[in-house]
Structures are given as C-alpha cells and as structure tokens.
Amino acid sequence: MDKIYKHTCDEDNPEYALQGINTRLLLAINSGQVDINLIAEKELANRGLNKKGTWIGFSSAKKEIGFTGHICPGCNSEGRETDGIVYSCPGCGGLFNTKAAPMTRDQAAKYVHTDTWHAGDQGEAEKSEDTMYFDFYIKYNGGEIGRIHGLVDRITRNLVQVG
Numbered sequence: 001m002d003k004i005y006k007h008t009c010d011e012d013n014p015e016y017a018l019q020g021i022n023t024r025l026l027l028a029i030n031s032g033q034v035d036i037n038l039i040a041e042k043e044l045a046n047r048g049l050n051k052k053g054t055w056i057g058f059s060s061a062k063k064e065i066g067f068t069g070h071i072c073p074g075c076n077s078e079g080r081e082t083d084g085i086v087y088s089c090p091g092c093g094g095l096f097n098t099k100a101a102p103m104t105r106d107q108a109a110k111y112v113h114t115d116t117w118h119a120g121d122q123g124e125a126e127k128s129e130d131t132m133y134f135d136f137y138i139k140y141n142g143g144e145i146g147r148i149h150g151l152v153d154r155i156t157r158n159l160v161q162v163g
C-alpha cells in the first residue's frame, strides 16, 4: 500500500465508505464500541491477504491477525486472540473464553468484577455503549467449571446484568 493514501475513484474514496451503513452501527463505530480497524483486518483475512495486501491464503491470513475460529456467544462474531486467556470480539467489543480452556477466578477478576454490581446511575449504565459483554467459563478451586456471562460497565467493569 502507498504511504499516503490517495483515492482514484468514488469506489475507493473514504469519504463515501460509510454511506450505506445503518445509523446504529455508525454510532457504535463512532463511540469505539465497534472497532472498525479490527473489522478491516478481518476482511483482509477473509480475502486471504496479510496486512500488506499480499495473498498468503485464508487460514494463514486468519492466524496472522489472531483469529482462531472461536465464536463470540454474544454476537456470533469470530473472536480474536489477546493474551492466551480471553478472546476479544470485534463484533460487540466483548470478552469471552471457552469451556475447553476455563480461567481461574483470579484471572477473571483482571477483566470483570464478577462479585461487584455497578453502583452508577442505572439509566446511564444501561446504554449499550457504556456496557461490555462478557462470557467466561471459570474453573473453581474444587475443580468444577461454571459459566458466568452478561454485561459489565465498560469503565468500572462491575456487573450491570448477568445472564
């Protein structure tokens, strides 16, 4: 790709790129709830291209950007590798793991405060741009695996809703 992007026709003019998009999604992108850079990366991978636009094949391209085939239970988007413990979802901005690789309670506490309810203005916290989806399988000390999922306040990471 050129160092400085210059469009050559209307079809590649960024000013027109979001014209057909629905307003709800546009708001989510604008607020940072949906990461359009991640979606662009995934679209490149769906075309079998690396970040430079070179064909490397579909599975290599997906692996290169950290998509591993794990599906977000909240929105069915394909999760992205983060730190080896949770996947981040480019679709809803949520975090999740899998039953096959449960985390400990201490690990979960790094992302979400599963013992603390959000104390802020409930009306504010219920706005979707203020909350984050999570879906965690946790391995407890006794060895049993439990699932907790719902919404937390994006900033405090305290519970707003549990499913």
Ligand SMILES: [Zn+2]
Residues within 6 Å of the ligand: 072, 073, 074, 075, 076, 077, 089, 090, 091, 092, 093, 094, 133
């Ligand atoms: Zn999701």
